[in-house]
Amino acid sequence: MARNPQLNRHGELQHLLTTEGLPREVITRILDTAEPFTVVAEREVKKLPLLRGKSVFNLFFENSTRTRTTFEIAAKRLSADVINLNIATSSTNKGETLLDTVDNLAAMQADMFVVRHASSGAPYLIAQHLEATGRDHIHVINAGDGRHAHPTQGLLDMYTIRHYKSDFTQLSVAIIGDILHSRVARSQIHALTTLGVPDLRAIAPKTLLPADIERLGCRVFHDMREGLRGVDVVMMLRLQNERMEGSLLPSSQEYFKFFGLTEEKLALAKPDAIVLHPGPMNRGVEIDSAVADGRQAVILPQVTFGIAVRMAVMAMLAGGNA
Template sequence: NTFEIAAKRTSANIINVDLANSATKKNESLLDTMHTLKAMQIDMFVIRHNQSGLPHHVAENLQGVAILNAGDGINAHPTQALLDMLTIRQHKQNFENLSVAIIGDIVHSRVAHSDIQALKTLGTKDIRLIAPAGLQYDSDRCASVQCFDDIQAGLKDCDVVMVLRLQKERMLEADIPNEQEYFDNYGLTAERLTLAKPDAIVMHPGPINRGVEIDSSVADGDQSVILQQVTNGIAVRMAVMEILAGKS
């Protein structure tokens, strides 16, 4: 867990709370559990939960303690977006002139949602979302980006290629694509990567499903910055914790 590693490197004392086996199992509300923990002089809560909006709800109802959203349902993953932007900045001169392609399960991905918001904030105008119809944004959300169902058209002359895994745990069983068929149509292969610019970087938030959304030759290739993302993730999360703790 990168959040735990980051916290330990800031010399924080860590308490892992398994909500499934905590007092909430005895019908105590989540907020009551959080208030109880706060009374134990907890300084910060790092919250990862499958309920979208939960960290915001806690922050609105629990004063005087820092709340860090470590990913909430399909809603947002703010620190992933920060580390992704740092990784891009380490390879590219600016964001304004970039063409960024995001391939995969867009609609269920909190990473996609946060990355799109971050890219727009930093001035990126050419954001391309590549996905089959069932995993793509609707027409309203596609109004401010470019949406493609053809991976070859979407990848053409891109500077950054972000690959997302299929969020099977968030799909109805009938909506889960056949993995081989998905790879044949949307998997990032070395051949398809040649459609992007020669110096394009390949990103993935992990975990990687090789042979489903990305070929091993690309994940391990010279254009991959996936492990650099992991390294940056520790530093970014340490920085966020230090700022929230008022130490920076």
């Protein structure tokens, strides 16, 4: 059997590429490690010396201000030097290949690459290339690739759920929205099933569901009211506006009517259900403002926890290689 490309010979995290196939104890260890990092954020001096002298390259082949910023803050709080490269606007436009870009940055003594790419599998390709060329001291974190995975988002969602709900094996969780195009949904589904969530529901119109979704362990609902009944956790997805242009959806008003989360629909979930959203939100499209700003929303804590989770991942990758 092929070795899990994310783990080294000792079963420790070498790269973070996807939550799929990540062993339960590794996920749990990331969440446990994140906990003390949340305390650091409340201190006067928010920096720790763990990545002192290390260079973290944020390689963003696709624009994203928010994700890039949270990785940047996480790396800086660990005392790393952070170099941001928006390659959407640079050398690949001049014709350089992905791996040539990586080789050049590796020659600048990079220690870690945080990669966002529109093509599924790009971070895996980079990790494989680094290992094939004997540079396995350089670590890769997937910050979102195509429709494939966004593991740190999935993990920070797990941290958030555990913070409010503790035991995954007792939970009903609903993921709602554009699951077809969502790397966030895939990372959530793999993490939730690995952590033992017994009731996982996918709620979406037929046009926004991947064909094999049941095989991932989800029960499918096309009626949001039916799907929300009795759930503990409501995970909303962003509806990417560009999907409206195709023939997948009639209009955003129509979408909101059937799949937008309103107080009235949320009332069907458990009274203490929490509402997550990976941001940025489209108010009035997938979520009503009354819910987004309501007492059940944990959307801003997700952002804060996200920094601690990213710090934990970076600290676990960078240590123990000397």
